[in-house]
Amino acid sequence: MIKSDYTGQYPVEAVTIEKFAELIGKPETAVRKMITNNKLPVVELTDPEAAAARVGERWVVISEFNCIVREAYFNRPAKERGAWLKWLGL
Template identity: 60%
Template sequence: MEASDYAIKYPLDAVHVEKFAELIGKPKSAVEEMIKARKLPVIELRDPTKPNARAGERWVYIPEFNRAVREAYYNRPVEQRDAWLLWMGL
């Protein structure tokens, strides 16, 4: 398998929390908890005409998420990373 086989593909580099939750098959609340725990690469979009606004809109940056997932996968010990292949007879 190629590294690109594991990447989430979407025509935008960043998506809103609801769309990201849909892409990874998690509820929106789970993604929001991941954001609060700083487990996702987030871009906060703010209205430049309201610099003192309490909060902006949060979007998840997909290329960085894909890079980190790929790195985590390939940094696992080979016997763990490739264990699933045994179930397929490979």
């Protein structure tokens, strides 16, 4: 999961595919595949001067990704969520 302090470091809601891959430690090809399979929240940026262009750059929306990850985490059973605390001896 992307740490919340990235908000200060990257004060934008979305980043390029390359930057997102770097942030989550995945290859760029994996992130592109996730986008193709509609598994990541993206926004497509196009040049308004080039209306004929079909797709411009795709950027991953960090804030929405964080919300989805947070929701997935808290929808897990409490026993599974706290397993890492037990592993740490807490």
